[in-house]
Amino acid sequence: KQEVTQIPAALSVPEGENLVLNCSFTDSAIYNLQWFRQDPGKGLTSLLLIQSSQREQTSGRLNASLDKSSGRSTLYIAASQPGDSATYLCALAGYSGNTPLVFGKGTRLSVIA
Amino acid sequence: EAQVTQNPRYLITVTGKKLTVTCSQNMNHEYMSWYRQDPGLGLRQIYYSMNVEVTDKGDVPEGYKVSRKEKRNFPLILESPSPNQTSLYFCASRSPLNTGELFFGEGSRLTVL
Numbered sequence: 001k002q003e004v005t006q007i008p009a010a011l012s013v014p015e016g017e018n019l020v021l022n023c024s025f026t027d028s029a030i031y032n033l034q035w036f037r038q039d040p041g042k043g044l045t046s047l048l049l050i051q052s053s054q055r056e057q058t059s060g061r062l063n064a065s066l067d068k069s070s071g072r073s074t075l076y077i078a079a080s081q082p083g084d085s086a087t088y089l090c091a092l093a094g095y096s097g098n099t100p101l102v103f104g105k106g107t108r109l110s111v112i113a
Numbered sequence: 114e115a116q117v118t119q120n121p122r123y124l125i126t127v128t129g130k131k132l133t134v135t136c137s138q139n140m141n142h143e144y145m146s147w148y149r150q151d152p153g154l155g156l157r158q159i160y161y162s163m164n165v166e167v168t169d170k171g172d173v174p175e176g177y178k179v180s181r182k183e184k185r186n187f188p189l190i191l192e193s194p195s196p197n198q199t200s201l202y203f204c205a206s207r208s209p210l211n212t213g214e215l216f217f218g219e220g221s222r223l224t225v226l
Contacts, residue, residue: 034214034215041201042219044203046216100171
């Protein structure tokens with residue numbers, strides 16, 4: 001059974017720092033991996049989607065990478081801002097169309113002004 | 114605007130009083146699903162639907178029912194709610210199947226007294 005781990009559970013950084021959030025998984029037979037942002041009490045907003053055949057995706061200050069062989073994905077945030085404070089979750093889609101997404105428990109990020 | 118809409122957003126009810134949380138998407142997605150989110154447990158899938166009239170259990174289906182009579186709607190039914198169903202519920206949709214981005218509703222916070 002696929003297991004997804006996000007470490008650390010919480011992270012606090014000063015504004016302007018570049019930072020990396022980690023997502024590790026146990027089964028490399030994935031279809032894609034998606035990174036989400038969740039603000040307190042709100043829904044999840046999709047940030048980046050990486051297909052199994054891709055190595056990375058970029059959107060603005062965000063860059064997500066995928067290394068299936070090592071079972072890892074990273075989300076890189078450049079020049080962090082207080083508005084980046086949120087919980088970041090990764091989710092994996094299995095190779096079969098009817099397997100549910102498996103979510104990590106998230107990393108709660110605080111960017112201090 | 115592409116969106117997933119859930120109602121109600123907030124609900125307080127009492128044990129045993131049947132309730133329905135509605136979910137509607139305007140993106141013509143085949144796949145829809147329901148999740149609950151609890152502190153320390155993360156997001157867990159309740160039910161999902163691959164298409165109209167096709168539904169299946171997720172990881173935590175006990176105490177819930179769903180129906181998919183038309184493509185855009187996927188209501189979650191609690192026939193006899195209990196306090197352990199107090200949670201934050203999310204509806205999501207995706208197309209096609211595993212290749213696409215998952216879109217989430219804003220969430221429905223349910224309290225069962």
